[in-house]
Each structure stands twice: as C-alpha cells, then as structure tokens.
Amino acid sequence: MPKHRARFLATLMASLLVAWTAVACSTTSPDDGDKPVVLTTFTVLADIAANVAGDRLQVESITKPGAEIHGYEPTPADIRRAAQASLIVDNGLNLEAWFAQFMDDLDVPHVVVSDGITPIDITSDAYAGKPNPHAWMSPLNVGIYADNLAEAFAELDPDGADGYRANAAAYKNELAAVQKDLVSSLDALPANERALVTCEGAFSYLARDAGLTERYIWPINAEQQATPQQVAAAIDFVRDNRVPAVFCESTVPDKPMQQVVSATDARFGGTLYVDSLSEADGPVPTYLDLIRHDVDTIVAGLTGTSPAS
Incomplete structure (x- = not known):
C-alpha cells in the first residue's frame, strides 16, 4: 500500500x-x-x-x-x-x-x-x-x-x-x-474571436453551449507545472488564429498564460472562476454570479470592450 x-x-x-x-x-x-x-x-x-x-x-x-x-x-x-x-x-x-x-x-x-x-x-x-x-x-x-x-x-x-x-x-x-444571455452575447463575434484560450481545460461545456473553439495549456489542474510543450502549443494556436485575448482561472497562477501573452499579440483578458466561488463580498459569491462574470469577462476580452457592470 x-x-x-x-x-x-x-x-x-x-x-x-x-x-x-x-x-x-x-x-x-x-x-x-x-x-x-x-x-x-x-x-x-x-x-x-x-x-x-x-x-x-x-x-x-x-x-x-x-x-x-x-x-x-x-x-x-x-x-x-x-x-x-x-x-x-x-x-x-x-x-x-x-x-x-x-x-x-x-x-x-x-x-x-x-x-x-x-x-x-x-x-x-x-x-x-x-x-x-x-x-x-x-x-x-x-x-x-x-x-x-x-x-x-x-x-x-x-x-x-x-x-x-x-x-x-x-x-x-x-x-x-x-x-440565453451567454449565446446572444457571443453571437456576433467573428470566427477568429470565437476562441476561448485558458490555462485549464475547464470550459468545454461553456464553449460547446456558446459555439466557441476551446484551447488550453493543460487539461486538468494538477500539481505539476505547465510543460514547455504545452505553452508552445498554446502560443502556436493563438498566433495562427489571431486570437485577441487569453484567460486564466482564479485558483491557479497565470504565469504560463502570461508567457503566451508575451509571445503573441494577444492581451490577457482577465481572470475566470471555475472551481470555487469567492467570499460573500467578492466578485462571484454565487454560481449565477460566476457564470455571468465569466461570460462578461470573455466577451470583454475578445472584443476589447469594458466588462458589463
């Protein structure tokens, strides 16, 4: 044992x-x-x-x-x-x-x-x-x-x-x-902006619902750090598809994604919440707040607009 x-x-x-x-x-x-x-x-x-x-x-x-x-x-x-x-x-x-x-x-x-x-x-x-x-x-x-x-x-x-x-x-x-808000908010994005690049592959279901192409550095949060191969693959995808923004989750360091930002023309679109809510006085105290926050952050990041308040 x-x-x-x-x-x-x-x-x-x-x-x-x-x-x-x-x-x-x-x-x-x-x-x-x-x-x-x-x-x-x-x-x-x-x-x-x-x-x-x-x-x-x-x-x-x-x-x-x-x-x-x-x-x-x-x-x-x-x-x-x-x-x-x-x-x-x-x-x-x-x-x-x-x-x-x-x-x-x-x-x-x-x-x-x-x-x-x-x-x-x-x-x-x-x-x-x-x-x-x-x-x-x-x-x-x-x-x-x-x-x-x-x-x-x-x-x-x-x-x-x-x-x-x-x-x-x-x-x-x-x-x-x-x-309904998720689909309508993302519906007008052009093809290259309909890509969701994150640290963890936690958005497959959201991407499916919204018609987004999903890419990530690692599939599941784990103890090991991102490998050079994983970061390089994310960089290639962002460059090849001219993806305007990339994101990372609140429960992991965003350093690997910042490497992607440094190596491409993409901006860092913001922090997304997946595995945890915030404290009651934080940005995502409920599940509905979490989903709304993530949709607003993704749309704002990909379109270069200010997040919805």
Missing part, C-alpha cells in the same frame, strides 16, 4: 473513532432540532444545492472559497463533519480525485449530481478519453444538477419534496436566462 494512502486511512479511522465515540457517549444528539446537514465537496455545488434546498436543509461545503478542488487533501475535521452529515454531494466525473478514498469508511448516503449529463471527453495529454469533469460550466447541465438534488433531498426529507422540486424548477428558469 502506498505510504500516502496508509497515512490517509490511519487519519480517517482515528477521526471516525473520535466522531463515533462522541456520538455514542451523548445521551442526546448535539444536532437535535437542527436541520439535516447536506455537505458538498466544493463551494459551487453548495450554492447550487442551497437554491434547491431552500430553508429546510443546512448546506455546507467541505472546501473553502478559493480552494483548488482536484487535488484537495481532506483534513480530520472534514472527516468528522462528513461522518455526522445527513447527505454528501459530489460532482463526479473524476473531479474530486480524493473523494472515493474519503467515502470508503463513511456510512453516509451521497448523490453524484452530474448523473444524466452528456460528458465531453478530454482530448489531450494523460487525461485523453476521460470525461471533462467541469460540467457545471454549462447552465444547461446545472439544470440537471438541480433535478438530481431535488430528488435526493426529497428522499432525505419526503415532507419537503414538493418544495424542493418547485425550487429546482424556479432555479432552472434563472439558468435558462443565463444560457
């Missing part, structure tokens, strides 16, 4: 023992009278889930705003929280590389919110052929997320079933409006 897995399992078992002992030794649960806790793997899912849950459930995120989700390392506190949750929500599609191990010894139900979406495969590097996990970057897909959450919440809390389904339907109406 690899050393890192052995350490993880030892931490997991110790944390679960503490949590279970605390529960067993209590004459009444510390959560008596509280709402059921729904624990999501990252902040974007927490916001989507909260829109469906309304005021009947307490929705929390394991990771904090700004966290990089792919290679997250759960803490003992995360494991204790999960052991006492009523439901755990994950994205699936291999996004949370740590999640299967995290759930191994937890007797807590969980729902994979991406079930039912049509995945887009990654086409390059070691991840080629695997599904791109960033399905929430399509508002249309998030409508499927909302339906999956409504059914999971209805099973958890049957008395609230009608409310969860009504909340999901209302949220899907908001998502449809964002989708």
Whole structure:
C-alpha cells in the first residue's frame, strides 16, 4: 500500500473513532432540532444545492472559497463533519480525485449530481478519453444538477419534496436566462474571436453551449507545472488564429498564460472562476454570479470592450 494512502486511512479511522465515540457517549444528539446537514465537496455545488434546498436543509461545503478542488487533501475535521452529515454531494466525473478514498469508511448516503449529463471527453495529454469533469460550466447541465438534488433531498426529507422540486424548477428558469444571455452575447463575434484560450481545460461545456473553439495549456489542474510543450502549443494556436485575448482561472497562477501573452499579440483578458466561488463580498459569491462574470469577462476580452457592470 502506498505510504500516502496508509497515512490517509490511519487519519480517517482515528477521526471516525473520535466522531463515533462522541456520538455514542451523548445521551442526546448535539444536532437535535437542527436541520439535516447536506455537505458538498466544493463551494459551487453548495450554492447550487442551497437554491434547491431552500430553508429546510443546512448546506455546507467541505472546501473553502478559493480552494483548488482536484487535488484537495481532506483534513480530520472534514472527516468528522462528513461522518455526522445527513447527505454528501459530489460532482463526479473524476473531479474530486480524493473523494472515493474519503467515502470508503463513511456510512453516509451521497448523490453524484452530474448523473444524466452528456460528458465531453478530454482530448489531450494523460487525461485523453476521460470525461471533462467541469460540467457545471454549462447552465444547461446545472439544470440537471438541480433535478438530481431535488430528488435526493426529497428522499432525505419526503415532507419537503414538493418544495424542493418547485425550487429546482424556479432555479432552472434563472439558468435558462443565463444560457440565453451567454449565446446572444457571443453571437456576433467573428470566427477568429470565437476562441476561448485558458490555462485549464475547464470550459468545454461553456464553449460547446456558446459555439466557441476551446484551447488550453493543460487539461486538468494538477500539481505539476505547465510543460514547455504545452505553452508552445498554446502560443502556436493563438498566433495562427489571431486570437485577441487569453484567460486564466482564479485558483491557479497565470504565469504560463502570461508567457503566451508575451509571445503573441494577444492581451490577457482577465481572470475566470471555475472551481470555487469567492467570499460573500467578492466578485462571484454565487454560481449565477460566476457564470455571468465569466461570460462578461470573455466577451470583454475578445472584443476589447469594458466588462458589463
């Protein structure tokens, strides 16, 4: 067994023992009278889930705003929280590389919110052929997320079933409006400006929805830095297609993309949000804010205009 897995399992078992002992030794649960806790793997899912849950459930995120989700390392506190949750929500599609191990010894139900979406495969590097996990970057897909959450919440809390389904339907109406704005905002761009070049290949679903050609430096955020070959390929694409602007995500350094800017005529179009919301007083405190921010930033960058306020 690899050393890192052995350490993880030892931490997991110790944390679960503490949590279970605390529960067993209590004459009444510390959560008596509280709402059921729904624990999501990252902040974007927490916001989507909260829109469906309304005021009947307490929705929390394991990771904090700004966290990089792919290679997250759960803490003992995360494991204790999960052991006492009523439901755990994950994205699936291999996004949370740590999640299967995290759930191994937890007797807590969980729902994979991406079930039912049509995945887009990654086409390059070691991840080629695997599904791109960033399905929430399509508002249309998030409508499927909302339906999956409504059914999971209805099973958890049957008395609230009608409310969860009504909340999901209302949220899907908001998502449809964002989708319409996305398409109309980008519709007039000329062919060479209909290209979305980013650090991570996190925009396949958004690019599909908007009719954009997607290029990126690396397919999935990982611990290794961008290779010279990856940067060179991005430079060649930007030069060959006269792409006016390039972008990078908030959870990774933009230094590799700045190399692309230095080697081409493209400008740096701005920072996009994908894997994490901001704090409540930041630019993208909700999922709908995130998508609107990204669309405004992409349009402004590609057209050379000021972002919408």
